[in-house]
Amino acid sequence: SQTIHQWPATLVQPVGSPLSLECTVEGTSNPNLYWYRQAAGRGLQLLFYSVGIGQISSEVPQNLSASRPQDRQFILSSKKLLLSDSGFYLCAWSQSGTTNEKLFFGSGTQLSVL
Amino acid sequence: AQSVTQLGSHVSVSEGALVLLRCNYSSSVPPYLFWYVQYPNQGLQLLLKYTSAATLVKGINGFEAEFKKSETSFHLTKPSAHMSDAAEYFCAVRGDNAGNMLTFGGGTRLMVKP
Numbered sequence: 001s002q003t004i005h006q007w008p009a010t011l012v013q014p015v016g017s018p019l020s021l022e023c024t025v026e027g028t029s030n031p032n033l034y035w036y037r038q039a040a041g042r043g044l045q046l047l048f049y050s051v052g053i054g055q056i057s058s059e060v061p062q063n064l065s066a067s068r069p070q071d072r073q074f075i076l077s078s079k080k081l082l083l084s085d086s087g088f089y090l091c092a093w094s095q096s097g098t099t100n101e102k103l104f105f106g107s108g109t110q111l112s113v114l
Numbered sequence: 115a116q117s118v119t120q121l122g123s124h125v126s127v128s129e130g131a132l133v134l135l136r137c138n139y140s141s142s143v144p145p146y147l148f149w150y151v152q153y154p155n156q157g158l159q160l161l162l163k164y165t166s167a168a169t170l171v172k173g174i175n176g177f178e179a180e181f182k183k184s185e186t187s188f189h190l191t192k193p194s195a196h197m198s199d200a201a202e203y204f205c206a207v208r209g210d211n212a213g214n215m216l217t218f219g220g221g222t223r224l225m226v227k228p
Contacts, residue, residue, distance in 0.1 A: 006157075034215075043120075043220035044158075044204060059215070090157055103150075103216060105157030 002027035006091045006106030013113055019064075019078040021109050023091030026072065031093040033074040034103065035066055038088040050074060051096065086113045116141040116207045118219035126225040133192040135222045137179075137205030140186060146208035147188040148216065149179055153201045161203070164188060175199070200226045 006023045013019060025031050035047040046059045048066035056066050063082060067075045074091060091106040121136040139145055149161040162173025169181045175198075179190045188205060205219040 004157075036218075038221075043118075044206075044218035046215055046217075049215060092158075102160055102163070103158070105150075105159065107157045 002093075002104065004091060004093055004104055004106045006109060008109060009107065010110045011112070013081050013111065015083055015113055016080045019076070019081050019085070019111070021076040021089055021091075021111075023074045023076075023106055024072055025074075025093045028072070028093070028095070030071060030096045032096050033068060034092040034094075035074065035076045036090040036092060036105075038090060038108075039086075044090070048076070081113045083113050086111055116143075116145070116217050118205050118207050118217055120203075120205050120219035120222050122222055123220060124223045124225065126227060127195045128227045129197055130194050133177075133190070133195045133199065133224065135190040135203050135205075135224065137188045137190065137219060138186050139188060139205070139207045141207055147179075147181060148206040148208075149173065149177070149188075149190050150204045150206060150218075151201050152204065152221075158204065161190070195224075195226045197226050197228065200224055 003026045033050045036044045037047055038044050048056055048058055050056050050068045053068055053071055064078050089109045092103040094103050117140045119138045127133055147164040150158040151161050152158045161177050162171045162179055164171050164181045172178045177190055177192045179188050181188050202221050202223045204221050206216040208216055
């Protein structure tokens with residue numbers, strides 16, 4: 001069966017520090033991968049998605065970036081965190097070659113930038 | 115472009131009472147609609163989805179939703195609330211953007227009182 005792992009579960013970082021959140025998927029190959037952010041009191045915002053190694057699409061401009069160094073690994077990064085980067089970050093995957101209907105989510109990372 | 119509006123960021127019901135969570139959408143293409151649930155400290159999981167078959171969709175844990183094209187709505191209901199239903203619920207529409215990404219509503223936190 002397929003599983004998705006996301007870590008760390010919680011993170012407290014000072015403003016201006018770098019960020020690296022990692023997500024890995026097991027039990028499937030060539031998945032579509034996503035990073036969502038859930039800010040307090042707001043809905044889910046799609047940040048990045050990837051349909052293959054090295055292929056990253058950004059939905060919103062920001063100081064975050066994403067990379068997909070391996071088929072089932074998706075990394076969210078920042079060189080310098082802002083206060084507004086605080087939020088709950090969710091990684092997700094879906095089957096490739098479909099209309100991306102069903103997403104499977106990781107357990108999330110609560111990021112607090114102080 | 116597509117959008118989703120969830121009326122009521124917080125809904126409180128008594129145990130055993132009817133649950134009604136509202137969702138209205140806009141989409142320039144025939145919509146595929148979804149409800150996801152997020153239990154405390156967990157990622158999201160799919161409750162149910164509408165994909166142009168039956169307009170009344172039954173999901174897990176006794177939830178169901180009815181697609182009403184004339185009202186552009188996809189409200190989530192459950193006849194009798196249980197304490198374990200306390201969670202955040204997200205309505206989503208499959209997008210008409212490149213890649214058919216899901217667009218999520220702002221979420222509704224359901225609280226169940228004993």
